Amino acid sequence: MEKSLKSYLNFFGLFIFGLSLSQVNCEALQDENCKKSCEISNKAEKFQWNEYAQSLFDEAIKLCPNNDYAYREKAVPFLKSGDFITWKKLIDKAVEINPNQNLGYRAWCRFQFLRDYQGAIIDLEKLKEYRPTDLGSSQNGDYHLEIVKAICYSAIHQKEKAIELFENQLSNKNHSTGFYDYYQLGVAYFELKNYDKALENFEKQSKIYDFAENIFYKAKVSKIRNKDYLDLKNLALKTYDEGKLMKDVYTHHFNKVYKKQMQDL
Incomplete structure (x- = not known):
């Protein structure tokens, strides 16, 4: 276990991270190994902040290497501890396995935690290929991801482009204002x-x-x-x-x- 993660866990004790997505419905999986892997990762997600949970995620990944949920949830404590290198390796793997489910989450984290505005824009443009009509909302619910993209353009001093994106999304009859x-x-x-x-x-x-x-x-x-x-x-x-x-x-x-x-x- 990385030293930075250990230090963070010691400081925050039983703090439960709030960036996890909803748990996976394991019964929908046909492969028995992947179903078991899913059950293990759902269990680990409930207390992902300790080393035992991290070992469960490893076990889940070993059983089913395509368990993107396990990679994503395993990554969360590294994001919160500031170990962005380890987080990036894990979340990149989740995106590789299941881009539709994970690109928006990675884009939001790039925006929120890393101030990687260009990277967030790239992720959101890729996500558009999978979700052409609605990118969905940010992880914390503050913004629609189209608004996040607009903010990113504003942050890189492309104000006119940002305003165009803001106006387009805010005029969408299906938009729920943040x-x-x-x-x-x-x-x-x-x-x-x-x-x-x-x-x-x-x-x-x-x-x-x-x-x-x-x-x-x-x-x-x-x-x-x-x-x-x-x-x-x-x-x-x-x-x-x-x-x-x-x-x-x-x-x-x-x-x-x-x-x-x-x-x-």
């Missing part, structure tokens, strides 16, 4: 100095879920336009202190704003 969709679009417009469109989307965001960062950007627009912005700035700080802000259990959101930035406005 917590931060209009905010992310608004920031992309803001960075292109299109303050009218930026404010329009910040206002749309406020109607769905208002939070400190969104209010802060409305204050920035007001300041740029030489309008009174202090009330909005103070409201952003108050909202921040109340805990209504961009949150993630493991990492920091793209376009996250911190209290010091709000105070300095």
Whole structure:
């Protein structure tokens, strides 16, 4: 077992990782070895943070080398411990075996944990070959993966491309709006100095879920336009202190704003 993983497990004790996908229906498998492998990996997934679970995943893979679920779940603790090299080897194997099931997950992890925006875009483009009508949602449910792709383009300074993707997805009648969709679009417009469109989307965001960062950007627009912005700035700080802000259990959101930035406005 890698030293980094051991250190992480010792620190977090019985912490259960939350990135696992739903367990596999083993009864649907015809091959007896793969069915047994599936049962073992389902068992190991429940407590994947310890060395015994890792040995179970190894046993499952040995029984059925095409058990992509075992590879993916075995990889999760390495992702959380920061051992991205080991994680990448394991998740790449899962993707190789079953790209339809694993490309979106790898893309999200590349985006969320590694800030590998180009890699995430490549994965999502490949996923489109398997899911042409709907890529599905991010692992934590915050975003549709089309929105993730748009954010990735925004992150690599292709704002116009990002806005096109945002607008296309948000106009899709089947799209379920996420917590931060209009905010992310608004920031992309803001960075292109299109303050009218930026404010329009910040206002749309406020109607769905208002939070400190969104209010802060409305204050920035007001300041740029030489309008009174202090009330909005103070409201952003108050909202921040109340805990209504961009949150993630493991990492920091793209376009996250911190209290010091709000105070300095």
